[in-house]
Amino acid sequence: MSALSPEIREKIISYYGRYPNKQAITLPALHMVQEAYNCVSREAINEIADLLELNPTQVVDTMTFYGFFRDEHHPLGKKRVWVCRSLSCMLRGGDELLAEVCDRLHLRPGQTTPDGEMTLELAECLGACDGAPCILINDELQLKVGVEEVLALAKPQGGSKS
Amino acid sequence: MPSLFINSVEIEVQPKENIVQAARRAGVEIPHYCWHPDLSVVASCRMCLVEAGTKKDDGTVAMQPRLVPACQTPATPNTVVVTDSPKVKSSQAQTLEYLLLNHPLDCSICDQAGECYLQDYTYQFGKAESRLDEPKVQRQDKYYIGEQIALFTDRCVMCTRCVRFTREYSGTAELFVTSRGSVEEIEVLPGQPCDNKLAGNVVDLCPVGALCSKDFLYKKRVWWLKSADSVCQLCSTGCSITVDQSESKVERVRPRENPQAQGSFMCDDGRFGWKFAHSENRIRAPRIGRASHGQVASPQLTTIGAPTNAVEQYSMSVNQSTPLATATVSDLTFADPWPGLINHLQSVLKQSAQDHPTKTLAVFSPFMTCEEAYLLADYLKKTNPKITLAMGPVPVVGEDDTYPKGPKGQSPAAEKTRFTIRAEKAPNRLGVEAVLQHFQKSIVNDEQWLSSMELNPFETVLVVGNSPAEWLNDETVSKLRRAGKLIVVDILENNLTHAADVVIPGVSFVEKEGTVVNHAGLAQTFHPAIRCSDGTRPDVRTYMELSGRSGLYHGPTIRAEMASVIPAFAAFETGELGELGKRVFS
Ligand code: SF4
Ligand code: SF4
Ligand code: FES
Ligand code: FES
Numbered sequence: 155m156s157a158l159s160p161e162i163r164e165k166i167i168s169y170y171g172r173y174p175n176k177q178a179i180t181l182p183a184l185h186m187v188q189e190a191y192n193c194v195s196r197e198a199i200n201e202i203a204d205l206l207e208l209n210p211t212q213v214v215d216t217m218t219f220y221g222f223f224r225d226e227h228h229p230l231g232k233k234r235v236w237v238c239r240s241l242s243c244m245l246r247g248g249d250e251l252l253a254e255v256c257d258r259l260h261l262r263p264g265q266t267t268p269d270g271e272m273t274l275e276l277a278e279c280l281g282a283c284d285g286a287p288c289i290l291i292n293d294e295l296q297l298k299v300g301v302e303e304v305l306a307l308a309k310p311q312g313g314s315k316s
Numbered sequence: 317m318p319s320l321f322i323n324s325v326e327i328e329v330q331p332k333e334n335i336v337q338a339a340r341r342a343g344v345e346i347p348h349y350c351w352h353p354d355l356s357v358v359a360s361c362r363m364c365l366v367e368a369g370t371k372k373d374d375g376t377v378a379m380q381p382r383l384v385p386a387c388q389t390p391a392t393p394n395t396v397v398v399t400d401s402p403k404v405k406s407s408q409a410q411t412l413e414y415l416l417l418n419h420p421l422d423c424s425i426c427d428q429a430g431e432c433y434l435q436d437y438t439y440q441f442g443k444a445e446s447r448l449d450e451p452k453v454q455r456q457d458k459y460y461i462g463e464q465i466a467l468f469t470d471r472c473v474m475c476t477r478c479v480r481f482t483r484e485y486s487g488t489a490e491l492f493v494t495s496r497g498s499v500e501e502i503e504v505l506p507g508q509p510c511d512n513k514l515a516g517n518v519v520d521l522c523p524v525g526a527l528c529s530k531d532f533l534y535k536k537r538v539w540w541l542k543s544a545d546s547v548c549q550l551c552s553t554g555c556s557i558t559v560d561q562s563e564s565k566v567e568r569v570r571p572r573e574n575p576q577a578q579g580s581f582m583c584d585d586g587r588f589g590w591k592f593a594h595s596e597n598r599i600r601a602p603r604i605g606r607a608s609h610g611q612v613a614s615p616q617l618t619t620i621g622a623p624t625n626a627v628e629q630y631s632m633s634v635n636q637s638t639p640l641a642t643a644t645v646s647d648l649t650f651a652d653p654w655p656g657l658i659n660h661l662q663s664v665l666k667q668s669a670q671d672h673p674t675k676t677l678a679v680f681s682p683f684m685t686c687e688e689a690y691l692l693a694d695y696l697k698k699t700n701p702k703i704t705l706a707m708g709p710v711p712v713v714g715e716d717d718t719y720p721k722g723p724k725g726q727s728p729a730a731e732k733t734r735f736t737i738r739a740e741k742a743p744n745r746l747g748v749e750a751v752l753q754h755f756q757k758s759i760v761n762d763e764q765w766l767s768s769m770e771l772n773p774f775e776t777v778l779v780v781g782n783s784p785a786e787w788l789n790d791e792t793v794s795k796l797r798r799a800g801k802l803i804v805v806d807i808l809e810n811n812l813t814h815a816a817d818v819v820i821p822g823v824s825f826v827e828k829e830g831t832v833v834n835h836a837g838l839a840q841t842f843h844p845a846i847r848c849s850d851g852t853r854p855d856v857r858t859y860m861e862l863s864g865r866s867g868l869y870h871g872p873t874i875r876a877e878m879a880s881v882i883p884a885f886a887a888f889e890t891g892e893l894g895e896l897g898k899r900v901f902s
Contacts, residue, residue, distance in 0.1 A: 209489035209723045211505055215479075218494045 157197035162186055166205050176206040180216045184223055193229035231266040235307055236277035236290040243279075248287035252276075254301045259308055272308045318393030321371065323400055329393050336364060338391035344399055347408060347437045349415075349523050350475040351387030354580050355484055359388040361415075361475050363437065365407045367398040383407055405441070412442035415473050418453040418498075426471065428525030430538040434473065453498060461491075461502075462510035464530050464584065465519060469501055472526035478502060478518040485581065485734055487720025488512040502526070513737060514719060517581045520570055531588065532568045541567060544845035545895060547577075547832055548586035549683065549743035549825045550784070553736060554834030555582040556896070559590065559826050559845035566590050566826055566846060574896050576838055583737045592784040593824035593849070597808045600851035602657040603819040654853070658861045661818065664801060665699060665862075668776035673702035675775040677765060677799075680752060681708045682742035683782040685830025686839070686885070687874045688855050689744075689751040692780070694881075695863035697755050705752050706760035708779065709788065711741040738835055742783070743825075747833035750884040750901070766795055773798040781806035781813075782822045782855070788812050805855060821852040828854040829871045831893065833900055839887065840897030841871065 156163075165186055169179045183202045187194050194202075194217060196210075203210040217223045224230055237243075237252045255274065256262060266273040282288045285297025291307060317328045322335075322342040330338070336346045337353070349361040364386040369379030371394040379396070383404065386397070398404065415434065423429040455469035479491045479502065490510040494503040504510055510518065519529045541560040548555040548569075556574035560567050569590055571582035668676045678696050680689055696703045717737040718727045728734075752759055768774070777799040781787050784807070788796075793811045796802055804816035813819050826845045833839045848854060856869045872891025879888035887893075887900040 203723065207723055209483075211489050211492040211508075212483070214494065214505065215492040219496050 156201060157195055158187065158201045159190070162190055163201075163205065166202070177208055177212070179206055180208070180213055184213070184217055188223055188230070191229075192231075193224040193226050195226035228264075229266070229270075231270045231273040233272045233307055234275060234292055235272055235304065236275045236280070237263075237304070238277045238280045238282075238286070238288050238290075240277075240279035240283075242283035243286040243288060246286035251287050251299070251301055251304065255304050258301070258305055267308050269310075271310055320391055320393060320395040320397070322397045329391060333391040335366060335368065335386035335389045335391050335395070335397055339386065339397065339399060346386045346399055347433075347441055348387055349433065349473055350477060352477050352480075352521060355477060355480040357388050358476060358480070359385040361473065362411050363408065363415075365411070366404055367401055369396045370394055371396050408437075408441040409443050412438050413446065416442075416446060417448055418470060419473075420452065420454075420470050422471070423525075426468070426525035427528045427533055427538075428471075428522075432525055433523040434471075434525075455501060458503075459530075460509060461504055461527070462515050464516060464588075465510055466528050466530055466533065467502055468526050468528060471524050472502055473524055474500060474502075475523060477521045477523070478527055481514075481518055481521055482510065482512070483720075485517070485720055486512045486514040487722060487728070488514075488725075489723070490515075491518070512721075513583045513585065513717065514581060514735060516584045516587045517571070520581075529568065536562050536567045542845075544826075544843045545572060546825065546842040546845060547743065547840045547897075548582060548589065549832065550586045550589040550741060551738040552740040552742060552745065552835040553578055553738045554743055554832060554838065554840060555586055556840065557582060557586065561826075561845045564846040566593060572895075574840075576896050576899070577834065577840065578735065581735060583735070585737065589784065590824070590826055592808060593826045593846075595808055598849055598852070599806060599809055599813060599819060599821040600849065602653050602821060604657070604660060604817070606815070606817055654858075654861075657818075657820065658858070661803065661820075661862060664776065664803070664818070665696070665778070668801070669700035669703060672775045673700040674704070675773075676700070676703045677774040677777045678703060678705050679708045679762075679765065679777065679779040680705065680748050681780045681782055681787065682710045682745040682748055683784075683787075684744060684748055684780055684855075685828075685832060686744065686747040686751060686878065686888075687830050687869075687871060688780075688859060689748045690878050690882070691856055691859035691863065691865075691874065693751050693755040695859060696778075698863070704760060704765070704774075705756045706765045707745075707749060707752055707762065708781075709762045709792070710745050711783070711785075711787065712739050713741050715739050740835065741785075743834070744832035746835070746837060746901070747831065747839065750833070750882065754882040754884065762792075766792060769795040769798055775800045776803070777801070778803040779805070779812060779816075780822070780855075781810070782824075784808070784824070786810055805858070820858060822855045823848050823852050827852070828856070829869075830856070831871075831875065831888075837899050837901040838897050839893055839900040841875075841893045 166179060166183045169182055170176060173179060184194055187198050199210050199213045203213045238248055239252065259267060261267065261274050263274055263276045277290060280288055280290055280295060282295055282297060287299060288295060288297045289299050289304060319326050319328050320338060322339045322344050325342040327338060327342045336348055336351060339346045346364050346366060348364040350358050351364065365383035366386045367379055368384045368389055369377050371377050377396050423435060429435065458467040458469055461467040476493060479493060482491045483489045490504050490508055491502055494501055516529065519527045540562045543558045543560050546557050546559045548557050555578040556572040558570045558572045569587055571580060573580045693705055696705060716739050718733045719735040720728055749759055777796055779796065781804060790811055793815050797815045802816045803818040804813050805820045805822045806813050807822045807824055825842055827848045828844050831839050831841045860869050875888040876891040878885045884901055887898045
């Protein structure tokens with residue numbers, strides 16, 4: 155069984171020619187795979203390497219360059235919630251918000267709730283300081299959040315985004 | 317000629333040089349870690365930062381405000397480089413302080429100490445103290461990096477030379493960088509260690525004590541090592557190498573850069589291919605009479621020599637494997653077996669040349685040096701021109717192994733090949749053939765002499781082996797055994813020496829001087845790194861004495877003589893081939 159669906163393989167192949175060489179497709183390919191499977195497994199890495207005529211170690215090298223990608227031992231939850239920890243948010247209570255969320259959910263940043271509903275992450279300035287403290291739910295920004303709003307995200311169907 | 321300026325020294329521009337290389341020609345060493353002439357340029361370590369600018373036509377100089385990496389900056393006409401300004405010095409000191417932040421400073425137990433670029437550059441360009449108050453990041457050592465390679469993770473300066481080597485040169489790409497920033501490390505994937513045939517080179521490439529050779533680990537402090545220029549004899553690529561020894565024991569072998577031969581690297585077959593020189597299985601004394609394995613210097617011989625001196629007494633007692641401590645005076649054999657052996661051989665060969673010259677055969681091996689082949693061939697043909705000189709088998713194993721490999725292990729296209737481990741597992745077929753061609757007028761190959769051994773055997777056969785691995789198969793040996801007298805020169809005991817009537821010990825390449833001609837016709841002279849193993853002596857000395865030449869063997873003299881006798885060796889004229897060798901034929 156192949157780790158990548160035929161659609162993803164085709165999508166990766168469709169990127170050939172977009173860049174000067176196939177190695178340059180590594181990053182888009184990693185994004186596609188993580189988006190589809192919540193992680194990039196070893197098998198997926200081997201298959202990406204195969205498609206891009208690379209050695210798997212080259213894909214791993216790029217993948218671990220970014221804290222963004224997860225291996226199969228650390229898959230993402232359904233929602234990935236980034237809590238901003240930079241200056242403005244911190245001054246507006248972002249620190250306390252994060253501490254309380256961690257406490258109530260028994261999570262550390264980077265970890266996922268046991269039911270796989272939510273992964274908690276730290277973010278640097280989200281560029282929305284006027285809405286501090288703010289968070290990012292997957293790709294969506296939410297401004298001036300409170301503890302309860304974040305906790306609600308940890309519940310199935312909770313929060314603004316499923 | 318256009319020129320550039322390094323610290324006000326004007327030098328000519330040479331094509332495709334960077335500032336590090338140009339500065340080196342001007343006698344200025346620019347410290348660098350990540351740059352290596354055979355690898356891609358990443359300019360990541362920042363050790364080589366210098367001030368650079370341009371000299372304009374009106375004579376004024378415009379310097380760039382920022383420092384530039386010398387490794388990544390081409391040495392173009394009118395470039396002005398300053399490497400010793402306060403700005404550059406402060407940058408060098410800061411870079412080193414940063415590289416040493418989490419370094420364990422464990423030089424006292426580090427194998428690299430004494431040849432480490434962290435030590436050297438810190439001494440030359442760094443500061444004496446660290447300002448770090450926090451605890452250092454500690455990392456796990458990784459003994460699993462390769463069968464022969466250990467990684468001392470916290471000594472790594474992340475220059476990525478090792479990673480680039482496996483990607484660009486071996487093509488096997490086992491090594492990679494995992495994570496970034498303060499947690500980045502060199503790593504391999506589980507179950508995929510760095511065990512390719514060129515893997516040992518990453519240890520040489522590592523500028524610090526991070527990647528170490530398990531074979532050499534904790535064996536010897538490098539300042540006790542003495543080196544000799546040598547040439548690998550394990551295949552016909554003939555890599556230039558350096559043999560490092562201490563107290564007449566080889567400790568390690570490293571590649572010696574030679575663009576005419578292999579480039580900057582070598583393979584692991586060669587890197588560990590010297591070990592037979594210290595093998596238990598060495599022949600340590602001449603032997604007459606078909607002996608059972610292990611029996612040395614037969615009674616006929618030992619009566620020939622006369623008691624000489626204490627050194628020989630000692631060495632003979634060692635040869636007899638009688639422990640010296642328990643040996644009584646009567647156990648010791650006081651004789652030097654060599655004069656007797658030489659007499660014996662001379663009379664056997666002379667007799668044979670008289671009685672049946674056409675039934676006298678000498679088989680040369682591609683492991684002989686040019687000088688050995690020449691001296692022996694010259695002696696035999698002078699004894700009787702009708703003696704047949706023939707070529708022994710040339711071992712070929714598989715196919716040429718070329719690098720860099722593709723991601724699936726495929727061999728590269730010919731024009732992309734950067735390194736070849738040759739299938740021909742002998743150093744000097746071309747050289748020995750050229751000698752035989754001259755003396756015999758044609759190459760008598762093993763098929764030819766083996767078939768005559770079957771139909772109409774030779775009476776007297778002399779075979780030179782000297783292969784580090786088994787050379788002749790049992791069938792060949794049994795055919796040779798049909799000779800009335802079988803004389804064998806060899807280094808290790810094997811099926812051939814067991815079948816011989818006379819066994820003459822030869823010595824390995826780390827113990828002798830000589831010249832070999834590689835696959836491309838490049839002749840290189842190698843030099844002895846260690847003393848001959850007890851009881852043995854260089855093969856050339858045996859051949860010199862056999863032929864009654866006076867004096868000691870002197871390589872350059874013999875090579876000059878070869879040049880005058882054999883036109884193919886005209887390039888040997890001066891007797892000296894230089895460190896990098898000379899192309900004799902192509
Ligand atoms: S292990 Fe050595 S060669 Fe490899 S990155 Fe570290 S310092 Fe450089
Ligand atoms: S390629 Fe051949 S000559 Fe070079 S090190 Fe390997 S065995 Fe020796
Ligand atoms: S500091 Fe949080 S969005 Fe700028
Ligand atoms: S040698 Fe130039 S940046 Fe490393």
